[in-house]
Amino acid sequence: MVPVRRQAVLRSSRVVARDTWWMEFDCPEIAETSVAGQFAMLGVGLDTAGTWLLPRPFSVGWTGPGGVAGFLVRTFGAGTRAFTRLAVGDEALVLGPLGQPYVLEPGRSIECVAGGVGLAPFIALAASEAAAGRQVRLIYGERNAEAVFDLDLLRELTGHEPEIYTEDGRMGTMGRVLAGLDPAGDALLLGCGPTPMLRALAEFARTNHRDLQVSVEEHMGCGIGTCQGCVVRSSDGRWVKACVEGPVFPADSLDWTTGG
Amino acid sequence: MVPVRRQAVLRSSRVVARDTWWMEFDCPEIAETSVAGQFAMLGVGLDTAGTWLLPRPFSVGWTGPGGVAGFLVRTFGAGTRAFTRLAVGDEALVLGPLGQPYVLEPGRSIECVAGGVGLAPFIALAASEAAAGRQVRLIYGERNAEAVFDLDLLRELTGHEPEIYTEDGRMGTMGRVLAGLDPAGDALLLGCGPTPMLRALAEFARTNHRDLQVSVEEHMGCGIGTCQGCVVRSSDGRWVKACVEGPVFPADSLDWTTGG
Amino acid sequence: MAERVGSRTDLSQTVFGVTFHSPVLLASGTCGYGQEYADLIPLDDIGGIVTKAVSVEPRVGNPPHRVAETPGGMINAIGLENVGLEVFRNEKLPWLDRALERAQVLVNVVGRSADEYEAVVSGLDAEQGFLGYEINVSCPNVKGGTMFGTDEAVLGGLVRRLRRATERPLVIKLTPNVADVGVFAKICESEGADGLSAINTFPGMVVDIDRRVPLIGNGSGGISGPAILPMGVYATWRVRQSCELPIIGIGGIRNGADAMQYILAGACLVQVGTASFVDPNAAVDVHAGIAAYLERSEVDSLAELVGGLAFPAARK
Amino acid sequence: MAERVGSRTDLSQTVFGVTFHSPVLLASGTCGYGQEYADLIPLDDIGGIVTKAVSVEPRVGNPPHRVAETPGGMINAIGLENVGLEVFRNEKLPWLDRALERAQVLVNVVGRSADEYEAVVSGLDAEQGFLGYEINVSCPNVKGGTMFGTDEAVLGGLVRRLRRATERPLVIKLTPNVADVGVFAKICESEGADGLSAINTFPGMVVDIDRRVPLIGNGSGGISGPAILPMGVYATWRVRQSCELPIIGIGGIRNGADAMQYILAGACLVQVGTASFVDPNAAVDVHAGIAAYLERSEVDSLAELVGGLAFPAARK
C-alpha cells in the first residue's frame, strides 16, 4: 500500500461542532486503500500567493462511495485555520494513506475510546466493523456539549449509536470516557485522543490487563519516514517514528512516563 | 487629508479583462476624500493562517455612491494573485488615500493617456471631469484585445467614450497610444502606465512643449513616507518618494534617463 | 483584531532608568521620525519609537528598487538615507519633544567610522526630546571592510568611545550575521553599554530572473519580517545566556504571541518593524495582545515573565 | 502544476567529473536514504539525492518535538539521528546502487571530531553506489565548542584531512551562520575541496508561550524553507565572488523560479529540501520549471546561465 500524492477537490464541508468541520475530499486511491487508524497529510501545496503551510496529519475519518474520504478537522493553529477555510471546489494536496492501522483479531469485540477529534478514525471503523457484525462500542468524550460532533451525522456515517461523555454533563453522561469502561471486560481497547487521556487509558489497561492499541500524535514533517521528525519513545527506550511505525501502537510498546 | 486605515469589505468583484478584476470595496473615508491620481495600499492584514503579504499600491480607480471605492487589479505576482482571489464579503486592509493627485487648471482640457492598468486613475477622473463639463479625451492602449477593460462597464463608470488602441489591432485602432496625440495640441497631458510608455510620452511632451503629469510606479514598503523605499530620480538628481511627493509628478521634474 | 487592554495587568517595564508604560516600540527605519505614524496610531499608547538612523551628514541612499517582498518577509536596501544630524536636531527632535508625552524615543545612530558615530552622539547629547541611543552596527566599517558589528575588536572600540561620549542610555543593536551573537553581547557589556537590541536584518539577495539582475538596486539587502522571527528569538536567548544587559527583542513580531516569545526568551522590550507596513496598527495590537496573554495567564505584571523560559530537565 | 519538459533544452551540468542530467537534487535530511521517495517520484528523472547525514556510530537523536512550522519555513532539531556507517554501508548503499540509474548520490557526512568524519569517508570510499561526499560542518565541534563550519582553522584542518582520505568529489556544505561565508569558501578551495553547498539552516528557536518552554525538544533548531531563500541566494553569490569552486545552491527552493535565482547567482546544481514535505513532487516540478524558463527565454543550455547575474553599472 504505497502512499499516493493527490490534488483532491473538496466536495463538501460542514461545521459539525464548535470550531470543527467535516470535510469530504475526492481522493479515490486513498478512499479505496485506507484502513482505519491510517492517516493522510493534508496541505495546500506549494502555492506561491503569499501562503506557506507545511501539511498536517489527519486521520482518514471515513471513506465513502465514489472515492470520497472524510476528515474531521478542528481549528487549532495556523494550518487547521487555513484548511477549514477551503471552499467546496477548492483543491488540497493529500498524501496517503500513511502509517499503521488498528489491527483487529477476527471476531473479537472492540471498545473504541475517543477523546475530541480522536473520534475520527473510529467513524470509519465503527461503520465497517459494526456492519460486518463485530460487536463495537464507541465511547466518545468531549469537554463540553458544544464540542460534540453532530450526532445525527455521526449516526448516519457509522450506522451506530455512540456513548457520549461530556465534562460539563450537558450532553450524554457527565464525566470522562474512562468511566465508561469495565475493568473486567475483555474486548480489545482502541484509543485515540489527547496524550493525557491516552496515558490514563494506558494505565487503566495495564492495571486491568486489557489489550489496548492507541493512536498517538506528534508533529510531523514528511509523514513518510524520511525526516525523523515524529518520534515517540518506546518502552525499550528507542525513538520510534509515529508516521511509519505508528500512529497506532500497542499501548504497552510505548513509554508513558515522558512527554506531552 | 490624513490617510485612514480601514478593514474594508469587498462588495463586488468582476473579471473585466483577461487576468484583470474590477473590485469595489466599502471604504467611505477613502471614497469621500480621494482625488484622482491618489492611491491606496491594499493588503490582507497580519493574517496568521500561513499567509504573509506586504500591501501593494493601487490607484483609487473610482469612487461611487455609498462610500464605495473601485480598484482595477491585474494579476502579476503573489500579491495581485492573492487579492483577486478575495470573495465578496471578505475583508481587505486598505490604507488611503495616499500621495499627490493630478492637478488640473480650471477650464483647461485634458488628454488622459493610459497604458494597461494605468487606466485606473482616469476612470474616476474622466467620470468627474467630463460630468463637470471639462473637455476630456481618454486614450487607452493595451497590448491586445483580450486585455481591454470591459467597454460597457467603462462607459457606464465614466459616462465617456474611450479611444482604444491595441498593438494587435483587434480592437480599436492598431498601434500605441502615442499615435493618438496631436503634437500641436495644447490640452494638459496626463499619463499613467508602464515606465517605457511614460518615457515615450515624456519625450513626446518635451519635444512638443506640451505640459504633462505622470503617475509613476515603484515598489513601496509603507506608502506613507517613512521607509524611503519608493524613490524615483528627480531631474535635479535627488531621490524623491513616489508615495508622498508622487505618484503624480510633472514629467519634467523627473530624470527619464535611468531606471526601469 | 485589537483585543481590549485589561486594567488589572501591568505591562510597564522599568529599564534604562525610566519606566516604559508599554514594552512595544516602533523599530528603526520603519517609522521615520514618528510624524507619519502620529496621524495613524496613538503613539503615546505604545512604549516609544526608535528613529530612522541618523548620520553626521545627510545620506542620499541607494537606487531603486529599495524594497521587495520575500517569502515570509521583505528585503530592503535603503542605504541609510536620512536627513543628517543637523536637520534631525533642528526639525525632527523638536517635533518629537512636543508631540510625545509618554512614548520614549531612542535615536538610532549610524556612521562610517567611530568618529562619525561619536559626532552624532556628541551633537545630540545636550538636546531634549529623547531618552538615549540605539547604535546600529550593521553597516560596513569603511576602514576595515567588514561590519562594525561583526568584528569583535572594532565593536569593542566603538562601544568604549561612545560610552565616554554620553551618560544617556546606550543600546547596541546587534547583527545576527555572526557565528555567536553572545560573544558580541558580552563585549558590549564589558565596554559599558546599557542594553542590547537583537536583532537587525539578515543579508539577502533577490534575483530578477527575467532581467538577470539583482531586483534590489543595491544588489543585496537586509531581510526582515516573520521569516526571521525564530532567528531573533534564538539570538535573544543566546544574549540572555551570555550577559546581564537588558534586551530589546526585534525581528518578525506581528502580534502579542510573537512578542511573548521574545519576552520569555529574555527581552524586556520589543520592537515592531516590518509588520507596521502590513498594518499600521500592528504595534498597538501587539501591546493589546500581550495584555490579553497576561490576563489569560493570570499574571499581573509583565516584568515577572521576562526570561521566564524554562528548559525542562528531560529536554535539556 | 508540473510544466512539460521541453525536448530542445539541455538541463545537464557536467561537474565533479560526471554529468548530472538534471541540476535538481534532494537535500540531505529531507529524503532519508531515498527509499521512501522512490515510491512517490521518479528519482531517475532528477539529478540525484543527498543522503541523511551518516556518522560513524548510529545516533539516537533528540527528544520531540523535533519539527514545527515557522513563518515561511520550519524548524528542525533531529539531532542527526541516523543508522550509522555500518548499516548505511550494508543496507542503504546497496539499495541506492541497485535502485538508481541516472540519479547521482552524494553521501552527507557528519562527525563530532575530524577523526569521526574521516572514519566515515574511509569506511565508504571503496564501496559502490555513490559519487562523493557532502560534508556537513554545521554541527558542534565537541572539542572546540563552536561549530566546525564557523571556525576558520578547524574547517581548514578538516578539509585538508578529508582531501587526503579520498579522491572522490568532496563537497563542503557551508553554514550561513558566519560574518562572511566567502572567507570559509576560500578556505575550502585552498584545502582542496571540489565543491561547496550553500546553505545549511539558520539557528532558531520557537517558544511555546503557554507552557513557557522551547517548543522544540532540543531547545533550539535549524530554520529552513522559503524564509531563508534570499539568504541562500546571497550566500551563493558571495561564494561565487570568493572562489572558483562549483556551487550547489540550497535553501527555500519551491519552484523553477527559485532555483533560477540560485543558478544565476552562481550555482550549477540546486537542492530541494523542505519543499518536498509540502509536495513530494517538488523536486520534479523544480526541474520542469527550470526547463520551462529555458524555453521561454530561448536559451538552449542551462550551463550558459550559471552565474549569469549582471550588476548594471548604474546599480553597482
Ligand SMILES: Cc1cc2nc3c(=O)[nH]c(=O)nc-3n(C[C@H](O)[C@H](O)[C@H](O)COP(=O)(O)OP(=O)(O)OC[C@H]3O[C@@H](n4cnc5c(N)ncnc54)[C@H](O)[C@@H]3O)c2cc1C
Ligand atoms: C496521526 C495523526 C492524526 C490526527 N488526526 C486528526 C484528526 O483527524 N482531526 C484533527 O482535528 N486533528 C488530528 N490530528 C492533530 C492535527 O494534526 C493537529 O491538530 C494539527 O497539526 C494542528 O495544526 P495547527 O496548524 O492547527 O496547529 P499549530 O499549532 O499552528 O501547528 C504548529 C505545528 O505543530 C504541529 N502540531 C500541532 N499540534 C499537533 C498535533 N496535535 N499533532 C500533530 N502535530 C501537531 C503542526 O503540524 C505544526 O508543525 C492528528 C494528528 C496526528 C499525528
Ligand SMILES: Cc1cc2nc3c(=O)[nH]c(=O)nc-3n(C[C@H](O)[C@H](O)[C@H](O)COP(=O)(O)OP(=O)(O)OC[C@H]3O[C@@H](n4cnc5c(N)ncnc54)[C@H](O)[C@@H]3O)c2cc1C
Ligand atoms: C501608485 C501606484 C498605483 C498603482 N495602481 C495600480 C492599479 O490601479 N492597478 C494595478 O493592477 N496595478 C497598479 N499598480 C501596480 C501594482 O502595485 C503592482 O502590479 C503590484 O504591486 C504587483 O504586485 P504583485 O504581488 O502582483 O507582484 P510581485 O512581483 O509579486 O511583487 C513583488 C514586489 O514588487 C512590488 N511590485 C511589483 N511590481 C510593481 C509595480 N508595477 N509597482 C509597484 N510595486 C511593484 C510589489 O509591491 C512587491 O513588493 C500601481 C502601482 C503604483 C506604485
Ligand SMILES: Cc1cc2nc3c(=O)[nH]c(=O)nc-3n(C[C@H](O)[C@H](O)[C@H](O)COP(=O)(O)O)c2cc1C
Ligand atoms: C525599510 C527598513 C529600514 C530599516 N532601517 C533601519 C535603520 O535605519 N537602522 C536600524 O538599526 N535598523 C533598520 N532596519 C531594521 C529594523 O529596525 C529591524 O531591526 C528589522 O527590520 C527586524 O525587525 P522586523 O522584522 O520587525 O522588521 C530597517 C528595516 C526596514 C524594513
Ligand SMILES: Cc1cc2nc3c(=O)[nH]c(=O)nc-3n(C[C@H](O)[C@H](O)[C@H](O)COP(=O)(O)O)c2cc1C
Ligand atoms: C528535517 C531536516 C533534516 C535535515 N538534516 C540534515 C542533515 O542531516 N545534514 C545536512 O547537511 N543538512 C540537513 N538538513 C538541511 C537541509 O539539507 C538544507 O540544507 C536546508 O533544509 C535548507 O534547504 P531547504 O530550505 O530547501 O529545506 C536538514 C533539514 C531538515 C528540514
Ligand code: FES
Ligand atoms: S514525519 Fe518525517 S519521519 Fe515521521
Ligand code: FES
Ligand atoms: S513607500 Fe515607504 S517611503 Fe514611500
